[in-house]
Amino acid sequence: MITWLIILGSLFILALLVASVRSYHKKRTLDEFMLAGFNIGPVIGVLTFAAALFSAFIFMGMPDMFRTDGVGAWIFLAVSDGGMVFLIIWFGYHIRKKVKTTGFRGVSGFLTGLYEHKLPGYLFFITAFLFLVPYAAIQIRGISIFFSATFEGALPEWSWAIIIVGIMLVYAEIGGFRAIVFSDAIQGTVLLVVIWLIGITCICSFGSVESLFTAVERVKPSLLSVPGPNGLFTVQFLIASFIAIVLIPVTQPQLTTRVVVIRNFRSLGRMAVSLGIFAIVIILSTVFIGMYGAVNYTDASTADFLAGALLFDQKEIVGALAMVGLFAACLSTTNAQIFALGTELRSMMKGSDKTILRNTRIGLFIFAIIALVFSTVMSDELALLARTSFTGTSMMAPVVLLAVLTKEKPHLSVLFFSASGLAILLLSLFHILPQEIGRFRIDFLLYLYLAAGTAGVLVWRSVMKNH
């Protein structure tokens, strides 16, 4: 496998280098560096959106979720992604229309401009920082644990993390957003191919899909329905997850930016439909990998299951490709998140392009180092941490939606609801507040609170206007 890994790994690094060098122009503008000149086509668009969205979370988190919590994971992610692609059309149209009149350098700056106040921009940036850095860190950690377990003793765990962050920084700093988008496209393609090769191997080892599910029924039938053996997929959990995931294009800046920089609305539409199909195809394969694990790795740890199912049970070339795919997946999401933080920072800066570019690059470096440090103290629950990240940033949905949808200057009072929602969520995550009140999950209640609060602000504004 090592030989294949060296060959495929070298090809992958070479592709990244080509993407960086081709994206590098000495005289490029700040918008070209940060936003690829607002000119991303539908094919590259779907691959970069998918790579930024799915990544290591889909590669490692979803098979493990299907293995331990069952088929409800499809409702958790695939159905929610279906809802999300519909929202991309609705929200994408409105934000692109608004951007035409205001310009766009990043969501934080965009909000600052629309509210004519710095608070919304700062609140959005702080939320993005609080929930994107840990999410980036968990991916770095996940992949470094995986690599150090696979190449036992070759390198210490932390050195894998440094290698990942190092590569990411080099090509992001040289090529900018365009290089990231092109590398995302490479990584999205690798991800799709690898995950299906592994999925097919998992089905073939049982002979057919029927035999696979029959074996699961024999081992643990509760995996075949909700709420699953651990009772995770309750209606409340699934509804709260649906809302958090559907709102991703609104509140996760790396994806909002991708909605805005797509060439035109037609390209956005094609991108959305393709993304929906991409999500179905890719998540379907993780069902088979997870069910395979449920039978063959029933009580194994996550690391043992992933190492076995993704590498050692595969043909050497597929195992090597899986390693490259995992590395690519981790790299794409991590750099999308770190670069998004850089974009947000840049959108709030003032000064000459040269100064902003220099400061943004310093910011990118600092964010990457923070993610690297965080990666040493994170837990291993990839899928659930990803969900926490989506839930956290979704608290900003009222602030963004009101700014995008209202014709007049939005009122700052909506900030109170988002900020207090965020504070309550953080306190519950740190177990200072309970995670359930009565029979209700706190995230579920927070969405009701945000919806009621936003509706209240709109009604109040309308009453005041009529007076």
Next chain:
Amino acid sequence: MLSSVVTGFGKTTMNLSQRKSIFRMLILAALILGCITFTPLVIPYGKYEPALFHFPYTLWTGLIVTLLFVLLTWIAIRIHPGKGEDES
């Protein structure tokens, strides 16, 4: 209305108000679909029969819901009232 939708795919035979009303209907359909997902029709507790092509119940119903969302999106981009506004 239905014939307008059918003839309107990819063409500009519908006027703006027709497009707007069909798009609103699609939003309503997406909301209804989202609500149905969380009922026992799609996610019955502890039930995995009847299977379809050997897929357990919640998996194939969930797959259909996801496909329907993608189908709604596909229709939405064809009749969207702002279609063609920002072509460049």
